[in-house]
Amino acid sequence: MSAIAIRNVKKSYGGTQVIHGVNLDVAHGEFIVIVGPSGCGKSTLLRMVAGLETITEGEIEIGGRVVNRLEPRERNIAMVFQNYALYPHMTVFDNMAYGLKIAGLSKEDIRARVHKTAEMLQLTPYLERKPRALSGGQRQRVAMGRALVRDPAAFLLDEPLSNLDAKLRVQMRLEIKQLQRSVGTTALYVTHDQVEAMTLADRLVVMHDGVAEQIDTPLAVYSRPATTFVAGFIGSPAMNMLPAEAAGDGRLTLATGASIALRGVRLPDQGRKVILGIRPEHLAQVPAGEADLELEVIAVETLGADTLAHGRLGGGDFVVRLPGSSMVQPGDRLPMAIEPGMAHLFDAETGKRLPDDAPAAAPSRQAAEA
Amino acid sequence: MVERRGIGTILTHLALILGVAVLCFPIYLAFVGSTLSHDEILSVPMPLWPGGQMVENYSQALAAGTQVPVARMLFNSMVMAIGIAAGKIIISILSAYAIVYFRFPFRMLAFWAIFMTLMLPVEVRIVPTYEVAASLGMLNSYSGLILPLIASATATFLYRQFFLTVPEELAEAARVDGAGPVRFFKDILLPLSRTNTAALFVILFIYGWNQYLWPLLVTTRPEMNTVVIGLQQMMPSADDYGNWPVTMAAAILAILPPVAVVVFMQRLFIKGLIESEK
């Protein structure tokens, strides 16, 4: 039995459908991150689990119970909101205790649980303060505390870190992960930030236009994106996409007319129109003779650990990540080769990944030769 | 800020002092009148400096008045002002809560029925309102003084505006915490509205205290008069000299409670005034 089961859930406002049938099974203690651009329906999905939005079609189960018609309080969940939604007129203690009070716990029980949670979050010195007397990070902790103290069946977190500055966000990200591990409570976490998504998730749900495009582990989503959307959304800088056609002889003909041989990738039948996706980090600078592609560099960004060379190829932007502080200059022509097994092929019509039997992370040619 | 210097500053202060003097003079003169003896007031021109009859005039006004003791009328005014303020706040906060936080059939109809009253002050429909109150047997009663004046949407409008600014997540957090609508209202919304409610109370108290036309009609028995009505009846007419000192003492007594509210709760008063007109 899964902790949370979402079965073919749809949502419409008026006549407009915004979620088109999402399926998801969440195991106990699993950390699921729902990620996608704004307007993709990720928050709506979470709010349907919380009971803050009605479910138009389909079923949601929490702990084996269908909760479609249950009020939020009957679902045994706790939620952390983007703006924290702390009750401004209550102290930190009262904020954390409010749900317990309503649940009818005894005064001593409430004290004990709030103090234990506060200890865990290092909030003990602030228990008598009002939210406005706290820093952003402390407020975030109180919001976490309010969820933790209830000991619910699941945590629902709606962009909980997006109101924090960059440094605090990294710190809280780690804390949230550790907390969730230590209490072992199932978590559904919504974010638009792919770094948060990759670092926190046991499994990712990548949503786009009301559809869950891919549900898988972060690494699988990165290495075998199911659609061009997922491929472009996860990974930074985004994956380069080139329209191409299968030539039938183990080669692809690009829209530019160039022809390349792909290694470690199963190619479709001749004449099939495809999209070739290559991540910037899966290209290597090679001697001119061995090049698959040649990039004319327009701009160079030096990041220290690596260098991004921007250019144009086949009418679109193209980025390459070069190791270290490479001495590339705008105007240079870079001969590049695609690392074997690291090319992705999608159907040009549907944007779906073409079936490949190759293992997700095929050993690179260099590794095999070594 | 471009500062004025030297002579300019002095001129500005002079203008303000002159303005304050002109504004305060009628009240000051009423106060002087309330401390003079009958003869002193009738001497032309009357003195512009307080006299020695203050205690006598005020105790006579409070205890005896001309028909009814002013103390009694002050009590009536107090009941009416507090009744109007509290009554309006209670019915308004409840109905604003219903309109903002619930979806139900006929919601828009209720909304418009209530907000129509914004258009028409009681003065406009005074005669039929009087008839309604009379046919309900409300003449010369506190309910007759209070109820018709709370049939107005100003406070409802204010609460509605305020509720719309309360973050939605607060209600959602409360729902997730297990609070139902009554609990959310009592534990979250009411405490959050505290400042607004206090400001509104101050404004409505003054509004209720200063009512004139309605109490004039609805109270025919002198002992039900409010102090503002009573004052008009105490006022000597042009051709008789009446008892001006006691009348002026009553006038000062009549403005004391609302003035105290304005001066001592100035912050709330200004907030209430400016927000209730938005």
Add this chain to the structure above:
Amino acid sequence: MEKRVSFNHRLLPYLLLLPQLAVTAVFFFWPAAQALYQSVLQPDPFGFDNRFVGLSNFQYILSDRYYLEAFGTTAIFSSLVTFISMATALFLAVAADQVIRGANAYKTLIIWPYAVAPAVAGVMWIFMMQPSIGVIAYYMKVAGFRWNPTLDGTHAMALVVLASAWKQISYNFLFFLAGLQAIPRSLIEAAAIDGAGRWLRFRTIIFPLLSPTTFFLLVVNIAYAFFETFGVIHTMTSGGPGRSTTTLVYKVYADGFVGQDLGSSAAQSVILMAVVSLLTIVQFRYIERRVHY
């Protein structure tokens, strides 16, 4: 604007609305309907029965010289009260906005007369201006001015205008001051650096930026002069002498309660309702505009 969340409860919202709806129905809709109804009826001479007379009550009052006079009186009265109280308040607000020392004391001293009821203001002004005992009346006499508001209609009008305007200055002052303080200082400083003098700055920068406040106060003051000044007029002049201070609201009262002419009074009420609705619509349109400002 709508809330995204809402509670689901079948009965509760109606219970919450009940008190206000009940009060509104009994003391607003019933009387308003009554006024509309009575405005098309005419009691027979013995007062036994009412007869439907269509719009003839309206026809009657609109051709009534006294009613038209009351219209004129109201127009003059309202414009004078509005102009005098707003101009004085603006002057004081501009001055108060500039002083630093004592600013709060001035503010308090200027706003506290707001607490004085219009009727009490009437009584206080009578005390000051009555020809027999009033101090100001005395000095006017000394100066050679024949002041007699009990007989001279113009004097009576001046009296009620002054008392009514006086009472409203505090209110206008408060809003003007708030409006002035909302103008960004940097704008005024920029104008000063551009070489604009004090008066030019007021005329070309401050006053135009204050226009939302001014317009709002204009509507509020007209409504005030129409309705809330009843207490001033009733205590000071009772609409006289010779109807010279009888405004529309005063006439509704006089015809309805003193003259017992309910049909005419109801028709007058209906006309007043139309006037107020118009004012409200103007105000709402203005609020709309201010939102998109």
